[in-house]
Amino acid sequence: MQFTISAKDKHSKARAGEVSTAHGQIQTPIFMPVGTAGTVKAVHQHELKEDIKAQIILGNTYHLYLRPGLEVIEQAGGLHKFNGWEKPILTDSGGYQVFSLSDRRKITEEGAMFQSHIDGSKLMFSPESVMDIQRTIGADIIIAFDECTPYPCEKDYASNSMERTHRWLERCIAHFDASQGKYGYEQTLFPIVQGSVYPDLRKKSAEFIASQNRPGNAIGGLSVGEPVEDMYAMTELVCDILPQDKPRYLMGVGTPQNIIESIALGVDMFDCVMPTRNARNGMLFTSEGIINIRNEKWKRDFSPLDSMNHTYVDSQYSKAYLRHLFISKEYLSGMIASVHNLGFYLWLVSEARQRIINGDFVQWKDEILPKLGRRL
């Protein structure tokens, strides 16, 4: 994996770059749609590629391991072959499930024991097994096994957890480096910075992660309920320590505002379920603000979904029609909204990239930011 920086903003820490992987290039800053179970929910691959212009999508180790299982994925020839997505894929390690499924798992030094949310069976995830699973899934970028700590989090817990995540990382790296890809192409391992909202822990973690000298680095444990100021402060602190010449991936972030602000702090990659999950729940993100399309006020609004027209659905469907689809619980509602939201997110990061290259990123950021959070 290669990372080249093509432009740096003079008035912020933002940069525009390009990540190259075995399955193609990724222009940063980038947003990566989340496809937990091997599918970006409610979105066709064709739309993802041609309309949304996604450059890379996510998969999830825990979920894919449970279903369809490694045998099926391996027999298919890896996840790219299985789901028909030929561009880059990144898999999360299951570290987020250590957080989100916390009442169904037990952490030990060895790893995390999960009780499957599907059939209740017990499964052990260790740094080594998580590397093996991601080798089999065949993602271009794979993620170290970590514990995403909750918020709030006692400092002692955050510290102990961080240290364990670091030890797990050393095991991940040893195991990863001693193995190779199953399908003949290169895979890259990203380690994760933890440390909750404690500056000294974040600093220590970022320094440790930087010292591992991997081709890219992830920032985890944020956007779990902490105040946004804390999130930005931790992001900035960590970005300033992580190597300049390697991509920085802020995991699980976020709202359009979060993304723009974090790009200004030096983040290159983002992923979040928000544009897809919220789309299925009737929330549209637009460059003019946020729309709850189920609201009665759209009942007779026959104007296009979004005049900016980032994807064909914006001009194809009216607000009143999409509202009708949501109120009627039609499957198409979530599909249209997902295409719209992802199209908007991908437009947002590509616009940010262009502004960084043009040199007017901060000016643009100041203009668009107040609009993004507005309720329409």
Added chain:
RNA sequence: GGGGAGAUAGCCAAGUGGCCAACGGCAACAGACUGUAAAUCUGUCCUCUUCGGAGUUCGAAGGUUCGAAUCCUUCUCUCCCCA
């Protein structure tokens, strides 16, 4: 013409003397959602409210009772069966 069943909030529906402004469900309205156990979840949903309460409801009218959606009388309407 004879016999039977029933009328409860926008709809369906429970309740058959006090714990009932009235279970549920649907519809409606609003909110939440950040490395997806989520096309999910939460709240409001007779009127007014200083959120403590206050006021009017269970087809209509009258009655019994300390007290009625619930018991009695009459009326109105709906559905079913037999002629």
